[in-house]
Amino acid sequence: MSKIAEDWFEFKGWKPYPFQRQCWKALAAGSSGLLNAPTGCGKTYAIWFGVLEHFLRHRATTKKKGLHCLWITPLRALSKEILLATTRVSDDLDLPYEIGLRTGDTAAAERARQKRKPPEALVTTPESVHLMLAQKGYADQFKNLEFVVIDEWHELMGSKRGVLVELALAVLKHINPALKIWGISATIGNIEEAREILLGAQWQQSALIRARIAKKTLIETILPDTLDKFPWAGHLGLKLAGKILPIIDQSNSTLLFTNTRSQAEIWYQHLLQLQPDLAGQIALHHGSLGEEIRQWVEEALHRGVLKAVVCTSSLDLGVDFRPVDTVIQVGSPKGVARFLQRAGRSGHHPGATSRIYFLPTHSLEILEGAALRYAAKEGKIESRIPYIRSFDVLIQFLVTLAVSDGFKAEPVYELIRQTYCYRSVTRAEFDACILMIIQGGRMLEAYDEFHKVVLEDGLYKVTDKRIALRHRLSIGAIVNDVMMQVKMLGGKYIGSVEESFISRLKPGDHFWFAGRNLELVMVKHLQAIVRSSNKKKGIVPSWMGGRLPLSSYLTEALRHKLQEARMGKREREIDFLQPLFAEQEKRSYMPAENELLLEKIQTKEGCHLFVYPFEGKFVHEGMAAIIAYRLGKIRPFSFSIAMNDYGFELLSDQDIPLDAALVQDLFNTTELSADITASINTTEMARKKFRDIAGIAGLVFQGYPGRQVKTRHLQANSGLFFKVFEDYDADNLLLRQAYEEVFDFQLEIVRMRAAFTRISTHRIVIREPGTLTPFAFPIFAEVFREKFSNESLEDRMNKIKAQLEKL
Structure with a gap:
């Protein structure tokens, strides 16, 4: 046990957990590693005291100065929490160890002071680290760095921000090959892969420490x-x-x-x-x-x-x-x-x-x-799927290096190949990324604004200060719709809402935001000027990003519980739902775990086909399109589609033929890839995805602070590039990436294929109830959600439910 940890824990009246002792021992031995621990059990101190012990044993007795530890977190609020926790130790033990904070909120004067006289530790975010890499002489800032700690690694790993971390670590390891890297992660299904992604080629020699704490x-x-x-x-x-x-x-x-x-x-x-x-x-x-x-x-x-x-x-x-x-x-x-x-x-x-x-x-x-x-x-905990071959982030990173001290192609290619994300990138693909930053690729050479980087004496660098400024303002991998600031008439800033929401309002309209009723006074540039109102009514802003599907583990657990309900197992929720299950059985059928239920129902709207795979909304979205396409090969159909996390509906104005042989064929896995391509408008989905990719790669500039480019202009600009690449440069890396992200993350092709494979072994049960069933009603309601406000929707649904209960 480290001496300072012993002193501090005794001072606090605490006793260390075994996993904390393991971490201190591994850190003292010079290892890198990943700590897997539940929240609230002291994982910060498990790493922090190892860092402090190293400093007191080595750095404090040498002439080495500068940054000793970099602590990277995914949230600004978490950064402040880490700052408080670590500073508390230095203050309690009177240690000569200063901890600084650097996020997007840090004042320019403080950032300049940190560069001039760096603290021993810096708590920061992935984006701020890349901003530091975009400064001249960045290597001098990190040359004496001994530790990098990535907090909440599981949260970063499943996003492009995790790719930013991978690239930053590759640079920092190049500056100091003896750098020690530690990740802190909650439990995820692929913890070994998480360690490999974080630590790269050295992951097999690293430590994986699990906190064996039964969190009740x-x-x-x-x-x-x-x-x-x-x-x-x-x-x-x-x-x-x-x-x-x-x-x-x-x-x-x-x-x-x-x-x-x-x-x-x-x-x-x-x-x-x-x-x-x-x-x-x-x-x-x-x-x-x-x-x-x-x-x-x-x-x-x-x-x-x-x-x-x-x-x-x-x-x-x-x-x-x-x-x-x-x-x-x-x-x-x-x-x-x-x-x-x-x-x-x-x-x-x-x-x-x-x-x-x-x-x-x-x-x-x-x-x-x-x-x-x-x-x-x-213990059915989901895995986090890492991003691979994210060329938009790589292109941004290359410009970051060019903005600072410039770079040579061969060493940087070898450097990025050390990361998990880019280890499969070929030299030809890397050269295509270089071409993107020096002339916008093969298609945009005639436009000077895409000539960002120049080659001088074998060094790729940015010489235009305007390009450098615009790039620094664009660093990061978080892409949102253009946000409008909400400000009171007196100038007080409240928060931000999406431009698409404000554009639907006119002066005098009321909306709820930040817990208060506001009246829109005017829109000025990208600011919504408001004043407080005593009105009791107003609309609520809606933001993009809330569309989440059920995970594969949760859908599996849900199907298991349906099986237990069918078998009559007693459990509080199942007992309470018995009337609903009995009603479902009475009107239609309660499927077993190895069965797929299809319901064909005729209403005045037409012929409804309800299917219940219980696989989550994203998977159902793709499955519905494929089934509709396969039915359409029998005879021409027009379908409207609705879905929720439990199933999907195909609605047609003509009768949908169903027999056992046909239905079994609808869910086979032969020619599935071809049917996916033919049935789903992947081009339009990729076009929308491309807008985000173009923003990260720097093809589309999103504007200066307070003067962002309007959403419709961003869409138009990125859409133009998409069409040019689609028509004349089909092998463009960013275009290919857009399609790959649609298949991997939006359509969840792997999960959808697994669902088809699972269903192909199941017994398919077909029922034709005379009215909507408890399973069908929530999917049926999804159609009305698009047509009515929340109040009208509730009234409408209650009326329909009352009518059904009379039948």
């Missing part, structure tokens, strides 16, 4: 009083809002997680309407709120002055709020890992029990409570 998590589903009054469809869950007020009252502090920012805004207002005396004790937190508001909420949580916070994934990660002892998840979390991560926000300290309530938003979703408990018990 209590999972309870909030049930309505009676099933017959609970909706068969919906997504807000407000019907059960009254049920959570006693939970909030009995808890010290509660986090109420929603899946979208608009849902969070609605829940915040609804809770205040139900219990007005919560005013001042309840707050709202999501990524579109201003930094000042979010900081206030986080500090109030730390101090224990808030009874509840309605939030989104903005509070998913390891910020330590000890007063929080209860978590409520509204609606399906869509994944087991996400659910357990949120559960860990409560009881966020060693030995504490995490308590989470699952609040379903419609009847069938109640079963997900049992499925989540089963998946957590069985």
Whole structure:
């Protein structure tokens, strides 16, 4: 055990866990590695004291100066938490070890001071590291760096921000081959692959330390009083809002997680309407709120002055709020890992029990409570799929190097090949990336704005200061719709909403944002100028990015629970849903785990074909298109398609023929790839994906701060490039990448193929009920969601449900 850790733990009255001792020992031995530990058990200190011990033994006794440790986190809020935790140790033990913070919020004067007189440790984000790599003489900043720690690596790994980390580590290892790299990760299904991606070629010689701590998590589903009054469809869950007020009252502090920012805004207002005396004790937190508001909420949580916070994934990660002892998840979390991560926000300290309530938003979703408990018990945790061959990030990285000190092609090619993401990149592909940055590839040579990099004496570099400035402003891999600042008439910044939302409003319209009713006064540049209003009505902004499908492990658990329900197994959620299952059996059929149910229903709208693979919305989207295409080969059909996480619907104005032989053929796996290409408009999907890729690669400049380019102009510009490449440069790397991302991440081709393979071995059950069934109704309701507001939708659905119950 390290001496300073021993002193500090004794000072705090704590006893180290075995995994913390293992980490200190591995760090003292000079190893790199990955720490896998549940949230709230002291994983930060497991790494931090090893770093400090190294500093006191080696650096403090030598003349080496400069940055000793770089600590990279995915969130600014988490950066501040790490800064507080590490500074606390230095202060308690009076250590000569300064820790600095560098994020997008760090003032220019402070960044300049850090460069002139660097602290011993710097807590930062992936984007800030790349901004440092874009500075002249960046190697001098990192030449004495000994440690890099990547916090919440599981969160970064499944995104292009993880690719930014891989590239940064490759550069830092090149500067200092003895660099020690440590990752900190929650439990994921592919932890060994996570270590390989993080550490590269040396991963097999590294340490993998697992915290064998049985984190106790209590999972309870909030049930309505009676099933017959609970909706068969919906997504807000407000019907059960009254049920959570006693939970909030009995808890010290509660986090109420929603899946979208608009849902969070609605829940915040609804809770205040139900219990007005919560005013001042309840707050709202999501990524579109201003930094000042979010900081206030986080500090109030730390101090224990808030009874509840309605939030989104903005509070998913390891910020330590000890007063929080209860978590409520509204609606399906869509994944087991996400659910357990949120559960860990409560009881966020060693030995504490995490308590989470699952609040379903419609009847069938109640079963997900049992499925989540089963998946957590069985350890069915999702893997994070890494990005590979992300040429948009590579092109951005090459310009970053060219903006700083310039680069030579051969050494950089060898450097990027050391990363997991780019290890399969050929020299010809690398040269194509070089061509993109010096003349925009083969198609854009005539346009000077794409001549960003020049070759001088074997060195690729940027000589135009305007190009360098625009590139530094564009560094990063987070791509959103253009955001408009929301400001009060007096100038106070509240937060940001998407331009597409504000464009639908006119001056005098009211909307809810940041927990208050606002009236739009005017739109000036990319600012929405507003004033407070006493109106009780207003629309709620909607943001992109809330469209999540059920994960493969959660769908597997759900099918397992349906099987148990069919077999009559007793469980709280299953017992409560017995009337629904009985109604499904009465009207149609309850499928077994090795069966696929198809329902053909005639209504005044036409012939409905409902299919229930229980594979998640993204997979159903692709499956529906393929089945429609295969039916269309029999005779011409026109279909409208609807889907949810449990199944999909094909609706036609003519009868859909079904017999056992035909249906079995609909789900075979032969010629599946060809049918995917023929049935799904992958070109249009790739066109939309290309806009993000073009932005990251720097083909499309998104504007200066406060003067961003309008969304429609970005779409037009990227669409023009897409068409040019599609027509004249079919092998363009960015074009190919757009299609690959559509197949891998949007259509989930691997999962869809696995679903077809699974179903091809199942017995297919065909039923023709006379009316909509409990399984069919939620999918049927998806069509109306596009046609009615939330209030009208609820009224409409209740009327339809009442009519069905009479039949």
